[in-house]
Amino acid sequence: DDGPTEDGKETENPLLGFKTSSVLSGSAREKNIFIHGKLADEEAVVIMEKTPIREDTLAELFRGSTLKLEMRNDIYSTYRLQAPLHLNEIKTTVVCPATEKHVKKYQRQESFLVEETGEDYESITLPYIKQQSFSLQWVYNILEKKAEADRIVYEDPDPKLGFVLLPDFKWDQKQVEDLYLIAIAHCRDIKSIRDLKSDHLPLLKNIFQKGKEAIMLRYNLPASKLRVYLHYQPSYYHLHVHFTKLGFEAPGCSVERAHLLSDVIQNLQSDSQYYKTRTLYFPLRAEDGLLSKFRELGRL
Amino acid sequence: DDGPTEDGKETENPLLGFKTSSVLSGSAREKNIFIHGKLADEEAVVIMEKTPIREDTLAELFRGSTLKLEMRNDIYSTYRLQAPLHLNEIKTTVVCPATEKHVKKYQRQESFLVEETGEDYESITLPYIKQQSFSLQWVYNILEKKAEADRIVYEDPDPKLGFVLLPDFKWDQKQVEDLYLIAIAHCRDIKSIRDLKSDHLPLLKNIFQKGKEAIMLRYNLPASKLRVYLHYQPSYYHLHVHFTKLGFEAPGCSVERAHLLSDVIQNLQSDSQYYKTRTLYFPLRAEDGLLSKFRELGRL
Incomplete structure (x- = not known):
């Protein structure tokens, strides 16, 4: 009692x-x-x-x-x-005395849903991405085996259709219940789904097919247990695909940020300009610089 | 108090x-x-x-x-x-008398991702839905004000374009952080997104627009804080739309089950047959009768 x-x-x-x-x-x-x-x-x-x-x-x-x-x-x-x-x-739990670091750690940033037309992408988002020139050196290090080479689960080295598959940092690889892998394309000219055209269908299908096969071989998980998707906005502007276990509520798998790879493929098959022209919706955090740009232009 | x-x-x-x-x-x-x-x-x-x-x-x-x-x-x-x-x-919540279906619904079960082509829907899913003839009496009770009338947040009574907006059972309405409302269409002939055609655009736009306005009025939440979507498969086959707070990880808001209403509208605008012809992916639980149908036909 x-x-x-x-x-x-x-x-x-x-x-x-x-x-x-x-x-x-x-x-x-x-x-x-x-x-x-x-x-x-x-x-x-x-x-x-x-x-x-x-x-x-x-x-x-x-x-x-x-x-x-x-x-x-x-x-x-x-x-x-x-x-x-x-x-x-x-x-x-009481933390006392608490430092500024404790306070920041637990502070939630509010998110706002942004509506981005194809024109908004060209006039607001693309200039912002270019101006920020986020470093992709860590991605290139992986693709060139200068870092994390021992973590690679599978590679197709083809420069146009190939990719590297490796565990996401968030996954401790101890159990498949929260399996989380990332396929990073070798080709370097696709920033996000906005750049995808029907020309890229062989690349996307290759990642989808060989990624699923590699996961079956290594983790014994069939395609029917996988959620395969891209983020928009992505957290870095180099084409990559998320493979997570179905039933695991991976962060970022909500409908407002994730795009099923199978839907992306179908949409490009029926309209090569789908992702160039479509209005896309995505959440941005209150302090995101891109959100300020949309705000300044009265788009929120 | x-x-x-x-x-x-x-x-x-x-x-x-x-x-x-x-x-x-x-x-x-x-x-x-x-x-x-x-x-x-x-x-x-x-x-x-x-x-x-x-x-x-x-x-x-x-x-x-x-x-x-x-x-x-x-x-x-x-x-x-x-x-x-x-x-x-x-x-x-007490469900009594509960059927075998209720018990199954709440039983923890593994999920499998099903790939349903437009033809699969006609030959497998639609016959299954018809054969089950799930009761929609509780939905009609709401639409006819025979139940839950005091819970209605907003109504547009138009028989073709109208809908009833009310809190989902899961939401206790005490705070907006987990806001969850459902808009139930008055029209009774749309089972799911598979039935949607461009004819339904006025209905969908009406639900989207008036639903957002009603939520702004009642809960002071702007559209930029809302995730508005449909489920496929839905849990009942009568058109309804989910309104949840952005940032609240509502059950069923993952990309493999949820379809943003804004995407649905855009897709129907460019192709009235989009949801009739497209291959759709969705998770089904291990004991779902529909999953057995796909299994029997070697589709898993």
């Missing part, structure tokens, strides 16, 4: 003196929140997260809770349930 | 008589659980999910909670927090 007083660890409530400055971030889906504020005179960050619902407490939860009906429709009813206190705790 | 007794809706606890057969699934990350069992003599599914932590209740939460110290290390301390009952409710 870990009821409210039995274990003798009840603590003077440190949050009584907490003054909230701002909510840094939080997830309605994960039921957590990150709060910046002051405890006495010191900077502090408070992190709260609801606890998972435990199977071994269900019987007590059903028996000991109070329910209030919210809605009834046909066979569906919804309730607000108030659970016994000790079965519904909130995990709370 | 929505404390335990004030609103007079306290309900006889229906879970007192609930006998658990098995836990179908659940997510420690999302703090939810799906349970199969019996209520009296009827099959039932109970879904519980903890509610998000609300910014507007933080002051009361800090003031009214009991904390127990778990660990202290340098600048970090962790606690178990017991919150005032009305600030820490569990959203509970």
Whole structure:
């Protein structure tokens, strides 16, 4: 039993003196929140997260809770349930004194959905990308085996159709449940899907086909367990394709950023100008320089 | 104040008589659980999910909670927090009587990506949908105001172009961070995006435009904070559109299931037959009857 007083660890409530400055971030889906504020005179960050619902407490939860009906429709009813206190705790972490680094770490940047016509790409996005001249040296190092050569899972060395397949940094390669590989094209003149034409269909089909085969061979995962897609905007402007395990909610696999490679292929097959002319939608973070450009032009 | 007794809706606890057969699934990350069992003599599914932590209740939460110290290390301390009952409710849905389909729907299952050509839809999927004849009574109840009428956020009553906009079951409407609304079309002859033709552009544009306006009015969220999309396969075969907050990782917003309404509109503008002829990809769960059909035909 870990009821409210039995274990003798009840603590003077440190949050009584907490003054909230701002909510840094939080997830309605994960039921957590990150709060910046002051405890006495010191900077502090408070992190709260609801606890998972435990199977071994269900019987007590059903028996000991109070329910209030919210809605009834046909066979569906919804309730607000108030659970016994000790079965519904909130995990709370206090960081105090917190540094500027802690605060930044937990600060969420808001995103905004940008609508980019084909003309916007030419007049806003492309000039911005060129002006930034993001370094792609790390990509070229991989393609030239000057770095990460030992991580390569598969390579087709053909300069036009070829690519290098290797694990994404985010994947620890310990289990296939969160498999995440990247195929980086050898050819260097495709910045993003905006540059794709029907000429590139052999390249795209080659990456799709050989990437799937290599993953089957190495990880024993068939194509029916894979989500294969490109990002727009990509995080670097050199053609690359994401291979992630179906069912793993990889960051960036949402419909507003990801484009299934199979859709890209079909769209180019029926219209070579599809990605040049189409209005594309994508999220940008509040502090992204490209977002400012769209803002300045009254496009948000 | 929505404390335990004030609103007079306290309900006889229906879970007192609930006998658990098995836990179908659940997510420690999302703090939810799906349970199969019996209520009296009827099959039932109970879904519980903890509610998000609300910014507007933080002051009361800090003031009214009991904390127990778990660990202290340098600048970090962790606690178990017991919150005032009305600030820490569990959203509970009871489906009763539940069918085999409900049980399957919530059973954790592996997914497989299915490739469906336009011909596959006609020869495999459409006959399967017709044979199943899923009941849409609950949808018609909403459209006819026989249920959930008080939940309607906006309605355009036009029988051809109109729709009803209301919160999805999954959203508790307490914060906009996980905003999730559904627009259900009044017209009853569109099963899914496969049925969409350029004739439907006025309907789709109407839902897009008026849905965004209604959300701006009611929730003060501009279009740049919204992800607006359709599912394929949908979970019920009556045209509906999902409106979720950008940045909230709503279940089913991944690229393999979601289709941005703005893309759907553009695709139909350039090709009225786009969704009739295109090969579409979607995940199906291991025990889905439709998956068996594709399997039997050697299509997996």
